[in-house]
Amino acid sequence: MVSLLLTNKIPIMKKINIIILMIFSYSLFAQGQLDTGFENKDIALRYAGFLNCNDTFENNVNGKLYYLPCKNKEELAQKRIEMQIRPEVTEVWEPEPKKVTPGNAFGLPPSDAIILFDGLNLDSWVQESGRPQWDLHDGYMTVKPGAGDLYSKQSFGDCQLHIEFRTPSIIKGEGQGRGNSGIYFMQKMRAKTDDGYEVQVLDSYDNRTYSNGQASSIYKQHIPLANASKKPGEWQSYDIFFQAPLFDVDGRLKRPAYITVVHNGVLVQNHVQIQGQTRFIGYPSYITDEMKEPIMLQDHGDLVSYRNIWIREL
Numbered sequence: 001m002v003s004l005l006l007t008n009k010i011p012i013m014k015k016i017n018i019i020i021l022m023i024f025s026y027s028l029f030a031q032g033q034l035d036t037g038f039e040n041k042d043i044a045l046r047y048a049g050f051l052n053c054n055d056t057f058e059n060n061v062n063g064k065l066y067y068l069p070c071k072n073k074e075e076l077a078q079k080r081i082e083m084q085i086r087p088e089v090t091e092v093w094e095p096e097p098k099k100v101t102p103g104n105a106f107g108l109p110p111s112d113a114i115i116l117f118d119g120l121n122l123d124s125w126v127q128e129s130g131r132p133q134w135d136l137h138d139g140y141m142t143v144k145p146g147a148g149d150l151y152s153k154q155s156f157g158d159c160q161l162h163i164e165f166r167t168p169s170i171i172k173g174e175g176q177g178r179g180n181s182g183i184y185f186m187q188k189m190r191a192k193t194d195d196g197y198e199v200q201v202l203d204s205y206d207n208r209t210y211s212n213g214q215a216s217s218i219y220k221q222h223i224p225l226a227n228a229s230k231k232p233g234e235w236q237s238y239d240i241f242f243q244a245p246l247f248d249v250d251g252r253l254k255r256p257a258y259i260t261v262v263h264n265g266v267l268v269q270n271h272v273q274i275q276g277q278t279r280f281i282g283y284p285s286y287i288t289d290e291m292k293e294p295i296m297l298q299d300h301g302d303l304v305s306y307r308n309i310w311i312r313e314l
């Protein structure tokens, strides 16, 4: 590679391209190294400089010692997030899930279900500002853009959730801007928006976006196995089986969360491991959490409606 740069046979612009490619490859290599660490402490220290944390700590992997930049794993995770400030970094566009035309059955609540919304009132929900401001219609409710997210009054850990939603029949916007909402598990009220685990709600009928951000994706973590979306304006359902993460007494992750999602009767997420809080910007990571937190319905500014919401605690 170095001899390529020294020879006079290659024009200067091509040499510049080669240098950029080398820097890019090295930074990609370093991303992997930032998981296990560096054998050489000085290199870890140099990366600490890049990350603006000026320290190193030891990482023991199967009895072998590595060095990582920053004073501990938490600080390193935070610095890596700060370095990845562009949302595009975590978009995955391929593969595009194949289309499946779903059947037309909806799930009625079994005898032990907790009814969160039966179309009559919003008594099981609150907003940060207090009483829910979303519009209650005959049998369904609709996001009131700008009013804020809706939180279940009750908190949940492991659960089975059934929810029906409808994106607007009048098509407006594209990509992430068309019929966007979301169902968040374990979302603390008055936390940052990205603190829960989001199953994406989006109009994904003839509306291409990054695959790990389309309807029924685990947002920016898992691409759905199929695109089972119905046309905008039609009612759709999610049946979601959620297993909450476990932390030990010191707040360390003991077992990650897992999730299974059935979209309109089609299995789209098959017991996938949640990698941490779903984030618009930056990579997911776990933060110490309660055993139970509310379910949140997202106000993303689009007129998405919901009905027939019930849940079973597991």
Ligand code: MG
Pocket: 180, 181, 182, 200, 201, 298, 300
């Ligand atoms: Mg969303």
